[in-house]
Amino acid sequence: MNVWEALAVLAAGVGAGAINAVVGSGTLFTFPVLLALGFAPITATVSNSIGLAPGSLTGAIGYRRELRGQRSRVLRFGFMSLLGAVTGGVLLLNLPEDVFRLVVPVLILLACTLIVVQPRLNAWLRRRRPARPNGGPLLPVGVYGAGVYGGYFAAAQGIILVGLMGLSLDEELQRLNALKNALTFIVNATAAVFYIAFATPDWRVVGLIAGGSVVGGYLGARFGRRLRPAALRVLVVVIGLTAAVQLLSDAFTG
Template structure:
């Protein structure tokens, strides 16, 4: 690895850490860079997931104020994220490369649609009954599915989580985003331990992405907290649609 390649990976790590804290989908900054530098897709995915885990932690730390009062909810959902991440890791190491990636644009598109209609959907649900009246009954299953997806590929898991949490919970968008960042850390950290144990990451890549994502995650969280709910929603949809288009074009 020469200096130019190392710098490209480091910058991609900073960008990914920042966008993961604000929205999610940071993998779409790092994964294409690793592929362009000649790393095999599975090696790139494994190394990227391990490297982004520290950035998820600093992002969650940046949102610590918005996480206050959500400890019980976070613990319950974190268990589902953990089990999902293990499931996704097993799928990555056993299924043929590219199988799951074919349906990723569909998942991202559905998540963006949910983000756009979430305010009206939440208002409709509030008219039908108070919070807790069965509205979040399927949320743990959805968080498990998002964890499985995140443990397998990671790109845009934050967008999927935001759509699920925003639809099921009566919370401010910033508190929902904080919960998303914390659950993303659980998935990334679990998958990282799994891959370190059972796979062969490219450690120089891991170190560069980790260094970049630590900086980007903390800065991204500080900036994301200042966004108004509408602006945050607009960023989520824009990044999500861009992610879907990139993945479709790469599979053509």
């Protein structure tokens, strides 16, 4: 890479770290840049996943106040996220790249739909059954599925998590976002360890994205915590729809 290419990767890392902290779709900043610079898709995915892990940590730390009182959730769902990330890493290294090309946009669109209808749907569910502090028996399965997706590709896993948890947990959106950041850090860190052990990352890319994502994660957390729930919901949906459109376009043109 020349200097300008390195700066482009670094800037993409900053943007990805910020968006991951606020919503969760940062890979859609970094992945296209790496492909445009000529990196193979698997190498780009592996290097990107390792590089974004430190930024996920700063994003989770930035939301530490909203994480208070959610220790049991982090432990319960974090274990499922870890298992899912390992499963996703195995799939990435052993399945053809086209497997999830059409499935991924569908998952993102479903998550966006859940976020849009979440307030009214939650109100209806509350009339049908009492609130469940841990989301009931099916939420861990959904968190595991999001971990598989995150370990495989990572883009918009935060949107999927917020959609699932918003539907299942009786909790305000900012606290859900904090829990999402903790879980995505577990997924990204687990995938990073897996890829370091079993894949071949480009360490130049890893270093640039890691440095950028740490800065972006810190800035994104400071900004995202100040958003009102309605504004955060709109931002999640807009980025999610953009991600789905981009992935569908890539699937049909690629």
